[in-house]
Amino acid sequence: MRLNMKSLILAALVLICAAISAGASEKGDWKQKMMSEKIAFLTVELNLTPEEAQAFWPVYNQICAEFDTVMGEIFKAQRAMSKAIGENKSEAEISALLDRYLSAQQKQREINASMAERYRKVLPESKVAKLYISEEKFRRQCIHRMHNRPEGVKKPQNCK
Secondary structure (H helix, E strand, O other): OOOOHHHHHHHHHHHHHHHHHHHOOOOOOHHHHHHHHHHHHHHHHHOOOHHHHHHHHHHHHHHHHHHHHHHHHHHHHHHHHHHHHHOOOOHHHHHHHHHHHHHHHHHHHHHHHHHHHHHHOOOOHHHHHHHHHHHHHHHHHHHHHHHOOOOOOOOOOOOO
16 A cells, blocks of 8 residues: 555654653643644644645644633633632722733634634635634534543543
8 A cells, every 4th residue: 555645744643643642641731632632633624735734734833822822811811800809809900900801802802813814825715614613623522522531530620
């Protein structure tokens, strides 16, 4: 059986993801494991050519990093607001925290608004559309796995 370049890249990607997943400790980096699984899933779902993959993954990783940063800001702002309300802080202090939260939410909307345009620069329209569908499909699979995990298996700490 003859392997083409795309098959070799996919096989290498799966091996890399498996190695990363195996290295993630039980207590440790579940996020890295999930990202590895997501990369493998999206690569297959999108049927990326080697050229597309080379252009797409840096853009995708940059957007993910931006989302991680803004989500951190959103969660910090939420916790700060909750604490301030619980401690009966002044309206002015709560107002400032609310403004911080809303600003982070606005950054998230701006990232969302720019994503499709950034993806369109490196992928055909059909694959950009399939990316959105595939990300939702992956998310649903993860939720399904979380709900159907065996008794006694702990869920990751950051999952509610």
